[in-house]
Amino acid sequence: MRFLQKSGRIRLLSFIFFGAKPIALDTRGGTPVRTALGAAFLALALSFSTAFASDRTPGQAAIASAHPLATEAGMTILEQGGNAFDAAVAVAAALAVVEPTGSGLGGGGFFLLHRASDSLYTMIDAREKAPLAASRDMFLDEKGDPVRGLSTETALAAGIPGEPAALGYLAEKYGRLPLSKSLAPAIRLAREGFPLYPRLQAGIRFKKDDFRKSPDTARVFLVKGEVPPLGHVIRQPELARTLELLAREGAQAFYEGPFARRLVAGVRKLGGIWSEEDLRQYRVVEREPIVGEYRGARIISASPPASGGIALVNALNILEGFDLESLDPATRIHVIVEAMRRVHRDRAIYLGDPDFVKVPTEMLTSQFYADGQRASLRLDRATPSASLPGIESIGAQGTHTTHFSVIDSEGNRVAATITLNLWFGTGLMVPGTGILLNNQMDDFVIKPGTPNAYQLIGAEANAIAPGKRMLSSSTPTFVESERGVMIAGTPGGSRIIGMVLLAVLDFMAGRSASEIVSAPRFHHQYFPDVLLFEPGAFDQELQQALRQRGHELREGRERWGNLQVVVWDYASGRVEAASDPRGQSGEDVY
Ligand code: DON
Secondary structure (H helix, E strand, O other), X not given: OOOXXXXXXXXXXXXXXXXXXXXXXXXXXXXXXXXXXXXXXXXEEEEOOOOXXXXXXXXXXXXXXXXXXXXXXXXXXXXXXXXXXXXXXXXXXXXXXXXXXXXXXXXXXXEEEEEOOOOEXXXXXXXXXXXXXXXXXXXXXXXXXXXXXXXXXXHHHOOEOOHHHHHHHXXXXXXXXXXXXXXXXXXXXXXXXXXXXXXXXXHHHHHHHHHOOXXXXXXXXXXXXXXXXXXXXXXXXXXXXXXXXXXXXXXXXXXXXXXXXXXXXXXXXXXXXXXXXXXXXXXXXXXXXXXXXXXXXXXXXXXXXXXXXXXXXHHHHHHOOOOHHHOOHHHHHHHHHHHHHHHHHHHHHHOOOOOOOOOOHHHHOOHHHHHHHHHOOOOOOOOOHHHOOOOOOOOOOOOOOEEEEEEOOOOOEXXXXXXXXXXXXXXXXXXXXXXXXXOHHHHOEOXXXXXXXXXXXXXXXXXXXXXXXXXXXXXXXXXXXXXXXXXXXXXXXXXXXXXXHHHHHHHHOOOOHHHHHHOOOEEOOOOOOOEEEOOOOOOHHHHHHHHHOOOOEXXXXXXXXXXXXXXXXXXXXXXXEEEOHHHHHOOOOO
């Protein structure tokens, strides 16, 4: 596996240089990659001759999302002449309405794109940014200890949202339809409502006490202060009005003008530190995706500030040295876990916002580096995380965040992972706007070595700084192999990377989309040094074999993830979309 520029098969078709001035406000499009020195802006429109994917079209479309109404919204837009990018706008906006636990206009995320006509691969980074008034120690008390709840439950936890800008940018630069058309299904869902379903009801139950503190949130999701019954119609007239504003005036209406002023005033009233300048300055950034190879397949995934692509490619590089399918189950799981452990260590040490820190992408995605990591891996023993040079951990969990995968009949693709962070973000709604505030600031390192809500630790590279983007585990991914194409991703906080890794291995082993989303899961994230597995995923014999190697095992109380997969199989010509049964079950999944 090689990093993009290293592969002989890859051509850089076009370089687009922008000046230091931001590009037109109305797209909310940011100029692309800013160097660590902050001196130059550079965008790479990447294109490479794909070994497998370029000269075919699926002739049919497919969408996998966390809610049937969001999938339907995307399909409607395709039927109206939109492409995968228009459909992505429609799905994301609909999810903001029908799955408010996971994502929304008050949040952000990552959109991995493939445009078939010119074989373009790019990523729209719509990650939230720390407000300009944020500071490194803002969540610590006088003694230097983290103040419980400050980075998750208060308005201080909210980064400057990127999702509205991303929708505007996608529609304008890549779509065929105006935003007004692509947002129409979401507006209708917000205005007319949709029936309460088990997973959302579970989320409301979980957050009930917090909602009672936020009258706007309570008005939307509670009935007389109580959790509504299944089937109760959830209407969001204020969110409908906000979406209508974007449809009418474009995404910039979120960031400048009367609505932006209302947003800032509302956030400040709730105790936050946003300023009008924060909103005015926000831009999405178009970044070069991470690209690697695994057993002849090409892996295209998210780049920093999402950690998923680097970690995924690194893990696959380590695993390339093993014939996984021929190993006995315990050894197979062992080596995958050891790869997970090592890539999560590097995530903790090296990764952060590339506009602020130098991320050693080339090193981390090189085969040479993975060969070294593999050399330290023993087949008969777990490597204690503490024995790897790295960070000392001083040290909780959620199905919030969402992912969707789209392919249109021409072969354009979108893999998008979008998030408010924890359930409903902070759960605080900005009065009069229908906007739930994210709590993404908790994805920064609040204090070196101290775990965040996902028990992830980190270092300087992910420290808080004004205007910086917090590191994410998002791993929206494309795999292109001789067999066909997979589009995949999932929520699940720190468990995202491992889930997508397992999905890639399953795709490479020939499994169907529905088999991939249903497969049992296990997880390791360096610290805590524990091998977690889903209830019932490992039998006694397997557990014994793994314990003998020195793994500390923990059987999770709940299953986790909400994987959304599209597989286009060349041999059958079939395009299959599958949603994780965990997300549909209504069980309290992580
Ligand atoms: O970006 C991240 O890594 C987290 N904010 C994602 C959170 C998440 O997936 C929650 N879902 N369970």
